Amino acid sequence: MPTSGLLYVYSKIICPTLSPARFAQRYEEVHIPDIFKTSGIKTAYHYLTASLSPEAIDRPYLALYPLEDLHSLRTDDLKGIPVHHDILPGTKAIFDVAEFDTRYYAHVQTFETDGAKPGAANLVISADFTPAEGGENDFDPWYRQEHLHKLAKCPGYRQTRRSEKKRLLEPPMFLALHEFEGKGLKQLGKSVAETVTGTTGDTADDSRRVLKKRKEDEP
Numbered sequence: 001m002p003t004s005g006l007l008y009v010y011s012k013i014i015c016p017t018l019s020p021a022r023f024a025q026r027y028e029e030v031h032i033p034d035i036f037k038t039s040g041i042k043t044a045y046h047y048l049t050a051s052l053s054p055e056a057i058d059r060p061y062l063a064l065y066p067l068e069d070l071h072s073l074r075t076d077d078l079k080g081i082p083v084h085h086d087i088l089p090g091t092k093a094i095f096d097v098a099e100f101d102t103r104y105y106a107h108v109q110t111f112e113t114d115g116a117k118p119g120a121a122n123l124v125i126s127a128d129f130t131p132a133e134g135g136e137n138d139f140d141p142w143y144r145q146e147h148l149h150k151l152a153k154c155p156g157y158r159q160t161r162r163s164e165k166k167r168l169l170e171p172p173m174f175l176a177l178h179e180f181e182g183k184g185l186k187q188l189g190k191s192v193a194e195t196v197t198g199t200t201g202d203t204a205d206d207s208r209r210v211l212k213k214r215k216e217d218e219p
Contacts, residue, residue, distance in 0.1 A: 002069035006105040006163050007041070008175065010059035015097035017089045023098065024214065026087045027063070031094075032217045034081045040072025041065045043218050045120045047211035059101055062126065062211050064177075070106060070166065105163030105175050111148045112159030121158045121179035122213050128172035143176075156180040 013023050027046060035041050049060040072078065084092045131139040143162065151157055158179045165173050 005070040007065035010101040125178040129174040
């Protein structure tokens with residue numbers, strides 16, 4: 001039976017001669033069309049940190065690829081996606097000019113408001129979680145029965161997609177993508193920040209960041 005999931009890729013530029021504009025152009029005009037030639041990925045979302053100082057964020061770019069089946073990541077056509085292009089400086093290889101943090105997640109839960117619009121919202125809060133020692137049994141019930149219902153009352157809230165990390169080499173174990181309608185950090189407001197950062201005594205929230213949607217693609 002297929003296991004739906006998510007390919008989650010943070011990235012940053014490491015080459016001083018590669019501009020953010022050229023990096024985004026390569027992703028949107030070259031890489032995404034190559035991705036859609038494969039059999040496993042039908043939708044892609046590209047985000048940029050909403051921080052007022054993107055240079056202060058270790059990996060300010062995020063690409064999300066929803067997967068109908070995690071096993072599609074093993075196909076030869078996906079492994080054969082080109083990594084060289086003339087748009088890039090130096091060796092023309094993307095891995096020589098940018099660094100990537102690639103993770104694979106299995107879908108756990110989608111929680112959304114009534115009448116939520118399809119597709120991804122303009123803003124997403126990406127939260128990585130690892131339950132504190134001894135708190136594993138309380139983590140999921142707290143999220144389902146308490147935390148998500150508090151989030152749903154926040155201005156602009158649309159939905160949350162929860163996933164569990166596969167190929168677990170190191171924490172964090174869980175991912176939550178909280179999606180909101182809005183144009184920037186100020187619109188999220190204090191109530192959203194306080195709710196998202198709330199935890200139980202038996203859970204640990206490892207990292208959070210707010211990102212704004214740069215582009216949404218479908219073949």
